[in-house]
Amino acid sequence: MGRLINLHLLVVLIGSGPVISAQAADQRSVATDWSFGGHTKYQYIHTLVPDDSVLQSISGGSLQDHNFEARLKISARRGQLDFEAHTQVIAVHSDSLPVFRELPGLVTPGADVINDDRRWFNLTHEFSNRNKNASLVRLDRASVSYTGAKTVFRFGRQAISWGNGLLFTPMDIFNPFDPTAVDKEYKSGDDMVYAQYLLESGSDLQAVAVVRRNPVSGDVEQHQSSLALKYHGFWGRHEYDLLASEHYGDFVLGLGASTDFHGAILRADLVWNDTNPGSTLAAIGGVSYSGLLGGFNWTGFMEYYYNGFGQTDGDYSPANLASNPELLKRLARGEIFNLGRHYLGASVSFEMTPLLMLTPNIFINLTDPSALAQLVVSYDWKQDLQVLGALNFPIGPNGSEYGGIDSGQPGLYLSTGPSLFAQLAWYF
Secondary structure, three states, rough: OHHHHHHHHHHHHHHOOOOOOOOOHHHHOOOEEEEEEEEEEEEEEEEEEEOOOOOOHHHEEEEEEEEEEEEEEEEEOOEEEEEEEEEEEEEEEEEEHHHHHHOOOOOOOOOOOOOOOOOOOOOOOEEEEOOOOOEEEEEEEEEEEOOOOOOOEEEEEEEOOOOOOOOOOOOOOOOOOOOOOOOOOOOOOOOEEEEHHHHHHEEEEEEEEEEEOOOOOOOOOOOEEEEEEEEEEEOOOEEEEEEEEEEOEEEEEEEEEEEEEOOOEEEEEEEEEOOOOOOEEEEEEEEEEEEEEEEEEEEEEEEEEEOOOOOOOOOOHHHHHOHHHHHHHHHHOOOOOOOOEEEEEEEEEEEEOEEEEEEEEEEOOOOEEEEEEEEEEEEEEEEOOEEEEEEEEEEEEOOOOOOEOOOOOOOOOOOOOOOOEEEEEEEE
């Protein structure tokens, strides 16, 4: 609660002018612009569990998750100074939580509730987290920034996204989204110092320092933190990105580019990681296009993803995964979400009406082979109400990534069947 009080005082200080000043009249003429808003979201997820799944002994024939999240946003601007804070209230009643705790050493379909174990500042207060229930309140954004004619400086909890990938994002090293996530409205924030310098050409240079703690000791450590520089430039009508970073003790270099080609957009990223076992590459290449089909507007894209940290032979048994610690570390940190090497992803969004969007997606592991087919529906029910739904269908044999990986127990797999995702969001 002490940090919340301090942040409240910070808001008051930013929003109030000096009581006595030789320039009091000038200060009063600079108004403080306040903005308030937010949303509430309720999610229901129903996941079928196959008979040969190891999850049967823990959850039975299905997993049911009820998730509630409320986000209250407040921002203030006074001259060249900005303040932003987002408070989250999260309550979960989930069959997936015991699954996560029961099988902590394996890749599971459930995920534990968010925490600040690695973050510089602990801005999360957990009310409960046991059995199937969890509830907490946290600050997901809390930053102060200065914006000049060519410069931006921002300190505090914030989020950034880098790279040209739309589904797979190897250059987005700070809290990337799971490619199969349905709701991608907000990335989780990190505690960082951010700076940007805008050049006359329109190019810009960004610098980021993300400070993290060792989740075991709780100490701030350099090899847990990140320092990154990214240059975004133009070459004629083409755009490119150059990235250099020290990330969790590894040296990372990235090169990205995008350009238009006969009405289509071509995108690519190449990322080189210098790890202790040796250097590793990750890459994406994709094309996106939009048009009119049968009277409906549509936008589609396709991406190839090479995950250099993935398993080479499609063997995801516990013993084989244990021999690939670099992959497991990135899975645990939420940087990588795929176990294999070669993937193809595709997505097409159809505007059925101005209020209704239909988006089929496909994620294919080219090595297994296995796949996840997904159908997403978004409907703006009323001005401030949105309905978001999705059906997920895993396809593939036992032992494959989407069909269900080997659990280490004879005849049992870490697998889930088709699932339904439904969300109702109210914005204010």
